[in-house]
Amino acid sequence: MSNEMIACSKEIAGFGKLSIYIQGITERIQVLRERIKSTTSLKAHFLWMNDAELDANMIANAKKNYAHAWKCYRCGETKNPPAFHRRTYALTYQTNPHYNRQRVSEATLINGSAGFRDAAHVYVPKLGRIRCKGSRKMLARVFSMQSVRIGTMTVMKDAGGDYFLSLQLALDEPFVPSLPEAVSTIGIDLNLKNFYVDSNGRRVDNPVYIQRTKRRVTRAQHVLSRKARGCRRQHIPLCNGVRYQAQRRLVARLKQKIKRQRQDFLHVQTMNLIKNHETIVAEQLDIRKLVHLRRCTKAIYEASWRTFLDFLEYKAKRYRRTFVKVNPAYTTQQCSTCGYVLPTGQRLQLSDRQWQCPSCHVLHDRDRNAACNILQRGLASLIR
Numbered sequence: 001m002s003n004e005m006i007a008c009s010k011e012i013a014g015f016g017k018l019s020i021y022i023q024g025i026t027e028r029i030q031v032l033r034e035r036i037k038s039t040t041s042l043k044a045h046f047l048w049m050n051d052a053e054l055d056a057n058m059i060a061n062a063k064k065n066y067a068h069a070w071k072c073y074r075c076g077e078t079k080n081p082p083a084f085h086r087r088t089y090a091l092t093y094q095t096n097p098h099y100n101r102q103r104v105s106e107a108t109l110i111n112g113s114a115g116f117r118d119a120a121h122v123y124v125p126k127l128g129r130i131r132c133k134g135s136r137k138m139l140a141r142v143f144s145m146q147s148v149r150i151g152t153m154t155v156m157k158d159a160g161g162d163y164f165l166s167l168q169l170a171l172d173e174p175f176v177p178s179l180p181e182a183v184s185t186i187g188i189d190l191n192l193k194n195f196y197v198d199s200n201g202r203r204v205d206n207p208v209y210i211q212r213t214k215r216r217v218t219r220a221q222h223v224l225s226r227k228a229r230g231c232r233r234q235h236i237p238l239c240n241g242v243r244y245q246a247q248r249r250l251v252a253r254l255k256q257k258i259k260r261q262r263q264d265f266l267h268v269q270t271m272n273l274i275k276n277h278e279t280i281v282a283e284q285l286d287i288r289k290l291v292h293l294r295r296c297t298k299a300i301y302e303a304s305w306r307t308f309l310d311f312l313e314y315k316a317k318r319y320r321r322t323f324v325k326v327n328p329a330y331t332t333q334q335c336s337t338c339g340y341v342l343p344t345g346q347r348l349q350l351s352d353r354q355w356q357c358p359s360c361h362v363l364h365d366r367d368r369n370a371a372c373n374i375l376q377r378g379l380a381s382l383i384r
Ligand SMILES: [Zn+2]
Pocket: 335, 336, 337, 338, 339, 340, 357, 358, 359, 360, 361, 362
């Protein structure tokens, strides 16, 4: 759907590069512009969109998302304009419930044209009444709130073949309860050896269970490639290979599992930090530069530092805490007690875990020292 609109935009852009306007081309641009703008002409051109089994809101939502993607590109939020999407095994579409116009103030989870019918059933247009399963605690909390409305409903099928329904909810008051006040400040140094070390000397390790799941994925992928070879030998297309498809779903489920395990770990860690500290200082990371710099690309990506910092940022905003990012240059090479920076010849290597400052003779733990430096820089930038 969005690919169709991207094709139209690309064709217009291609014409834009021509300097002479010819009557035929101007007309063609008119047609394409009209097609992006109005659903009727879009439907007239792409006949499959007229299928009665399709949700009416689906096209409107896809158009809205497409327009939003352009808006993000124009104001610099994203680097590239909307691009073609490859067809994958994961599918998704969006729909909305409609509420009676006079009764928007009385809108709840239950009385919209789509939405919950009771705690265990959801009504989705065209799909009907569906039994649903979710975190009971979460459902109970949402149901206990007054005047919660449903915004967008997203129906997803992931690569493993599982179906999900994701609801965007609106409420007049904040969803999360505010946290008790904290006074402490903390600096964190992200490194490859552990997950992070904070300025109090507390180490958080990378979780072992993710490594275990990763090994299972590797093995399952070997089996998958063997099944793919088998299909090729018998000249069966991969989409018809029953055993290949079963194995592909298994691999997809395992990958999904790793993703969830990592997200859970990051949520627990960030929530811990936000709960216990008023000010949190971390280093500003440019992952792309880091990856060029060091040779441990895979480990850096897998540590998902970026997601960790993003989580910290949005949670700090949500719970009204202070989160600062500082320039990480020389945080490892500087003494946090006296500020002495090691000269070029004496720089610490990745293997040096401990060192003594040549100026004030304090013995430092490498990572804790860096965390202390990060904290000091963050506090200094707050005062300024
Ligand atoms: Zn020193």
